[in-house]
Structures are given as structure tokens and as C-alpha cells.
Amino acid sequence: MMSRIAYVNGRYVPHFEASVHVEDRGFQFADGVYEVVAVYKGQLIDEQGHLDRLERSLDELRIAMPLARAALAQILRRMVRLNLVREGLVYFQVTRGVAPRDFPFPFAAAPTLVITARNKKFPGRDVKAVTVITTPDQRWARRDIKTVALLPATLAKQKAKEAGAFEAWQVDADGYVTEGASSNAWIVTKDNVIVTRQADHNILRGITRMAIIEFAKENGFKFEERAFSVEEAQNAREAFVSSASTFVMPVWKIDNVAISNGEIGPVGKTLRDAYFDAMDQLANDARTRSTD
Template sequence: MQRQIYLNGSYVPEAQALLPIFDRGFLFADGIYEVCAVIDRRLVDVDLHMKRLVRSVGEIGIALPVASAEVVEIMKELVRRNRLVEGVVYMQVTRGSAERDFHYADDLKPNFVAFTQDRKIVTPKLSTGISVDLQPDIRWQRRDIKSVMLLAQVLAKHEAGKKGFNDVWMVEDGFITEGASSSAFIVTKDGRIVSRANSQAILPGCTRLAVLRLAEETGLLLDERPFTVEQAQDASEAFLTSASSTVTPVVRIGECVIGDGKPGPLTRRLQAIYLDQAMKGEPLFALDDAVSLGASA
């Protein structure tokens, strides 16, 4: 069965899902994307992702081509059609297609594409932890907008991989901003969870916000403030969050081992709370005939 793609109002097999070469997302990275996790047939944090999608397109003046409620239904339908048990739904909205020109007409019709990706979200890394490289943050100044302009992150992740790291955290003026595709957290030696406050310097992470809310409801101590590389490497625990990695322990930052080199108790507690919350929704289809893309459910 070919994967079904949503493209500008229709569900089509992926071989037929084609965009014009004059799409401004292709020519100028003039577009927005959003990613929502699927765990055991359930969409996770969908309301948070929809709010961020609406905000991002608004920040660059693109009209969302369908209503927010319809976008949610499109995601659900893609999960059902593709029998996605675990993975992500990717959505992208570009300004539209026109002859290549920096200037654009205000009445361009946006292009909207969405597809599923079969991917393990709950992986052994959640139990063992990962290492993150440190690299200069060379991205543009509006990192709060979830732009498809990701070249800096692509290069940073590739370089980190060549050096043997699992991921990378970005550094600006001695402070960690965020991961290349995640939010960065540390836990101080007195048990406080520290995460940089939202601003134009970082993307407002949906999983980050969900974790902060759950931590507050649980009575954990929170500080929203910048932290330096040295503070991160001296922390008792560290972790990152994103839709595709939930709450992932970080056990090495650069060449410094964090704590005892194993996921810390507070990180593991947040993992459990978050995954428990993610599993409370109703599955989008029954498992009797469910087959994940390329693997049995």
C-alpha cells in the first residue's frame, strides 16, 4: 500500500503528490512546518501544535488555507489511512507558487501538504540517554517562527554525527539557546528544572510547554531563565524535549559527563508522567488490522 499524502485538498498516493518547482517554499524557504507525534495511534499535544502552526503562519503573513479544526481532522485521517501506530504527522504550509521573484503577490494561494512518517518515538535512548555536541548558533533572529529554513540545523546535526554525538545544542554568547530540533533543559544540584524562557531567540516548544505544565502540576521546582554552557555541564541532570523524542535524557554535553552518566531520577519521572499523559487519548483506529508503514503493529 502506498502511503497517502494530503495535498491541497486531496488525499493521493505519495507517487502522485507533486508540487510545482515554483513553490516558494522550494525556492525561498518561504513557508512554515509543524510536526505532531503519534504514539500508539494517538496524536500527542495536538492543541499545542495547532496553536503554534497558526501563530507561525501569522507571523510571516500566510493565511492558513483550511480552518484549524479541519487541519486536525486531516491529521487524524492520515493516521487512519496509513495505519500509523507510532511516528509523526508532518505539515507544511508555503506561501504558494509563482514565478521566482523576491516580491510576492498578497493574493497567492498557499500550498498545504501533510504526510505521516513511521518512526520509533519510545526508543531505548529514553532509558540510556544521549550525548549532545555544542556548536555556535548561527541561525536567523526569528527562531520563534517554525520556518522550513533549516540549513543551519541540518549542518549542525551532520557535524555532530560525524564527531560521534547523537544530537547538538546551540550556543550564543556563552548561553545555550536550544537544540537543533529540540528544547534544552537542565536540573540543578538543588533539584530545580531550568529551561530558557520563550523569546525570539528560541522556538516555543510544544513538548517543552507540556512538560513544564506537568512538572508544575506535580509540584516540581521550575526556573525559566538562560543557562550557560558551564552551568549545563555542571548540572546534576539534563534532558531535551521535542515531539519526536518526548523527554530524552542527556548524559554527556560536549566532553563532560552529566551526573553519573545515566538518566537521572527527575528526568525519568518526567518521562513517565509525560508518556502517561500522552496515552490518555482514544486511539484513532483499531489494532485488529493495523499495519504500521513497513512493519507489523
């Protein structure tokens, strides 16, 4: 079996040898950002959206892009090939770089770029619903920046795991759901309206979320971007979460309150199928180009 390959600052190295300096600011201050891109049939999914968000996150933290965008895209593809990933995830992280430990930005540090890729089997079109719990949202005020400061999310995920749940929905001080620890949160009301929190500083602008909004419009669903309470979610017709690795994942229990029989609902099914149709089309188009 071939060993995994990692990319660290211009070098492709065996995964178990990959390392960064002890004074890298990502390690010292969580001073960096990251992205995770799904790979399906060997193709990067929503690649441009993830690169757009990476550039935005870096700009918000005043960190320079480590490479030209086109060069980074080529490395991502090479990492997919080197690690023989047909279905899985590519993770890439950029930090402010290595500098003596001090809070102000270093004057001349070069950004650190780390990329890994691994195989991961995704649930197929026909997926069983999952459960979620709720927990107070303890994160900082700029959740729209995809930083590596993930301790609050880690605590929420651990709480979900100990409760036997798939995800934790984080709830603000007013009792409204912001998003999951690693996903966006959605409901479908009794009137068949799809609802998800508005994309402001309180949530991450999910790339999968943006695709789902387009699929919802294409399929003629009514759609609202607004906050919803835990109680409204527990009385919804459907609920689901979305992320780069779950696509559209149906939810059937919220804090042990069942909202369905454990099967994916008609709205969630339509959106999940639309996502898989788009991924299959991307893979087919790539295969056609390679044979031209």
C-alpha cells in the same frame, strides 16, 4: 505492504507521486512554516498546541491558513488512518504558494498545504541517555517562528552526527545555550531546580516544552526560565532535551564531559513517566469514546 499516502492541496496521492510546483515559494525562498505531531497509539499528541503554533507562525509571516482549523484537524486524523500509523509522526507544511519568482509577496497566490505521515518507533519509558555537542548558533533572529528554513539546523545536526552525538546544542555569542538543532534544552541544577531558556525570539516555543513545564509544576519541582551556560550545563545534576519525537530524552555527555552514568535521572524519569501517563490517558479516553 500498503504504500504511503501523502496529502497535497486537497488530493490524497501515493507518496512517491507527491509533488509541488517548481515555483512554490517554499522551494524558492523557504517561505513557509511546518509542524510535526507525534502519534501514539493512533492518537495525535498535543494536537491543539501544534495547531495554535501553526496559526501563530503563519500570522507572523502573513500567510493565510490554507483551511479552516477543524478541516485541517480532520485531514490530519485521516492521514493517520490512511497510513496505518499507530506510533509515529505527522508532518504538515504550509507555504505562501506558487508564484513567479520575485521577493515581494505575490498578490493572489493560494497557500500550499502538504501533509505526510509515517510510522516511527519511539523509545519507551526506560530510555538510555544520549550525548550532545555544542555549536555556535547561526540562525536568524526569529527562531520563535517554525519556518522551513532549516539549513543552520541541518549543519548543526550533521556536525553532531559526525561527532557520534545525538544532538547539537546551539550556543549564542555570550556563551549561553539557546536550544538544540531540533529540540529544547534543559538542565537540573545541583539544587534540583529545572532550568530551560526563556521563550522569547531566541528559541522555538516547543509544544512538548510547554507540556513538560506543566508536568514539572504538577510534580512540585522548582522551575526557572533563564539562559544557562555550557559550563553550568556540564556541572548540572541532570540534563535532557525535549521534542515531539523524543518527549524527555536524558543527556549524559555534553562535549564529552560526563554529567551522569548514562542512566536517566530522577527528575527526567518523573517527567518522562508523566508524559507517557498523559499519552496513555489520551489513548484510553479515545478508546472509551469509540466504544460508547
